[in-house]
Amino acid sequence: MKWKEQMLSLKAYQPGRTTDDVKKAYGLKEVVKLASNENPFGSSEKVKECIHAYADSFAIYPDGYTGSLRTVMAEFLQLDEKQLIFGNGSDEIILMISRAMLEPGKNTVMPTPTFPQYRHNAVVEGAEVREIELLEGAHDLDKMADAIDENTAIVWLCSPNNPTGIHITDNELRAFLDRVPQDVFVVLDEAYYEYVTAEDYFDAREIIKQYKNVIVLRTFSKIYGLAAFRVGYGFADESLIAQLDPVREPFNVNTLGQQTAAAAISDQSFIEMCSSENKAGLEQFYAFCKEENLDYYPSEANFILIDFKCDSDELFEYLMSKGYIVRSGAALGVPGTVRVTVGSKEQNEGVMRAMKSFLTETVKR
Numbered sequence: 001m002k003w004k005e006q007m008l009s010l011k012a013y014q015p016g017r018t019t020d021d022v023k024k025a026y027g028l029k030e031v032v033k034l035a036s037n038e039n040p041f042g043s044s045e046k047v048k049e050c051i052h053a054y055a056d057s058f059a060i061y062p063d064g065y066t067g068s069l070r071t072v073m074a075e076f077l078q079l080d081e082k083q084l085i086f087g088n089g090s091d092e093i094i095l096m097i098s099r100a101m102l103e104p105g106k107n108t109v110m111p112t113p114t115f116p117q118y119r120h121n122a123v124v125e126g127a128e129v130r131e132i133e134l135l136e137g138a139h140d141l142d143k144m145a146d147a148i149d150e151n152t153a154i155v156w157l158c159s160p161n162n163p164t165g166i167h168i169t170d171n172e173l174r175a176f177l178d179r180v181p182q183d184v185f186v187v188l189d190e191a192y193y194e195y196v197t198a199e200d201y202f203d204a205r206e207i208i209k210q211y212k213n214v215i216v217l218r219t220f221s222k223i224y225g226l227a228a229f230r231v232g233y234g235f236a237d238e239s240l241i242a243q244l245d246p247v248r249e250p251f252n253v254n255t256l257g258q259q260t261a262a263a264a265i266s267d268q269s270f271i272e273m274c275s276s277e278n279k280a281g282l283e284q285f286y287a288f289c290k291e292e293n294l295d296y297y298p299s300e301a302n303f304i305l306i307d308f309k310c311d312s313d314e315l316f317e318y319l320m321s322k323g324y325i326v327r328s329g330a331a332l333g334v335p336g337t338v339r340v341t342v343g344s345k346e347q348n349e350g351v352m353r354a355m356k357s358f359l360t361e362t363v364k365r
């Protein structure tokens with residue numbers, strides 16, 4: 001078989017264990033998943049109403065232009081419809097961009113650690129990956145700009161960054177973009193945008209007006225609580241979207257995804273509730289970390305990376321045995337830490353209790 005050389009050593013994405021899996025393995029009745037930054041409050045009631053309305057139309061292909069959701073989103077974002085692209089999750093837009101731009105002989109610049117799909121897709125396309133270490137959990141934008149050369153096709157920015165939760169400020173972003181050549185494509189992944197409360201945060205719509213080489217990615221999988229439907233979107237200058245669109249699969253966003261996303265966007269009071277609950281949840285974790293003397297990064301997202309300075313896999317297994325699935329830092333390139341999704345107040349209290357008993361037990365040893 002004539003596989004691409006790089007495919008021979010590439011591993012498939014390892015999804016975390018499901019709650020059913022963990023219940024069975026540990027004989028637990030209740031398991032809480034705080035591993036994938038999903039919304040503990042589910043989704044808007046409007047989503048449920050809308051699902052019933054579409055129960056009879058499954059034999060028909062979805063709208064290949066994502067027309068009605070496009071109209072809703074253009075209105076919501078105050079953008080032209082032609083400035084939008086939709087994907088089967090923002091994952092698919094990351095794949096489309098990589099497929100359209102990367103090939104052997106080109107390189108791509110990204111922070112590390114960050115969302116692993118940037119690297120994964122670049123490797124599949126045979127491009128050189130230039131990874132720039134984070135500084136205190138934040139992008140080292142100076143070093144990233146230094147790494148760009150005439151063969152750089154894409155720069156990836158993740159704000160707030162997964163897994164550290166640290167955002168890029170408006171000033172930092174503009175200073176960086178001023179240094180990026182106009183023929184280098186900058187992807188600004190804002191999967192957790194709706195959770196951000198920092199006052200020095202940028203307005204992505206202003207950024208794309210000023211910098212025509214930037215695309216912004218957002219998703220319905222996080223605060224909108226629609227991860228199961230796989231809907232992500234990107235916005236940029238119309239010319240970028242037109243050039244990217246031919247790599248998109250014909251019917252890439254499923255019908256229920258399109259309808260539920262439109263319903264979800266119309267309920268901003270649900271989003272405000274989730275965002276303020278998340279803020280309160282983060283405060284619970286900060287207080288816990290201070291009490292237990294644990295280092296953490298202050299987060300602008302719905303997760304927190306906590307440094308236990310221990311074997312992350314051991315802590316991960318321990319928490320799982322107590323009914324809490326988190327993400328081991330070892331798997332994220334930050335050994336010694338775990339990344340926990342902020343859950344409901346009770347879920348946060350529960351996982352912190354389990355963390356505390358881990359700390360007590362390991363000190364005893």
Ligand SMILES: Cc1ncc(COP(=O)(O)O)c(C=O)c1O
Binds near residue numbers: 036219227231232
């Ligand atoms: C930074 C970041 N970007 C993109 C995604 C992909 O989201 P989705 O494909 O569900 O839209 C995730 C999911 O965890 C993420 O953390």
